[in-house]
Amino acid sequence: MPIVRFGSTHNSTNDDGVIHIQIDNPTGRRPDAAFVDLTPSIDDFPGRIYDLIVFQWDVAYINVRVRRTDTNAWAGRGQGLNVSWMCLWSR
Known part of the structure; x- marks a missing residue:
């Protein structure tokens, strides 16, 4: 049976438009898959829609x-976004 972990946080982008997300990893291994959903605060960014690319993940993080x-x-520096993530580990 695979192991799945979910989490959420509020993070801001760095100068390169990257969000670094710390993950809860019960296995000590790199996840087999990582998924992220970003939801900007409507009050902060009216009318803006964001795309994302999960380009790197490892034992403790997703970028x-x-x-x-x-x-x-x-996105430029300081774009604060609500981040939900999910990681999957096969056994």
Whole structure:
């Protein structure tokens, strides 16, 4: 039976439009799959829609690149976003 972990937090992007997410890992192994959902606060960013690319994950983290679809540009520094993540480990 696979192991699945979920979590959520509020993180901000760095200068490269990247969010670094710490994960709860019960296995000590790199997850086989990592999924992230980003939901901006509507009050902070009215009308903005974000795409994301999960580009790196390891034993303790997931890195996500955030792109604004209204400008087709990478998000700048300090874009605070609510982040939900899920990781899957096979046995």
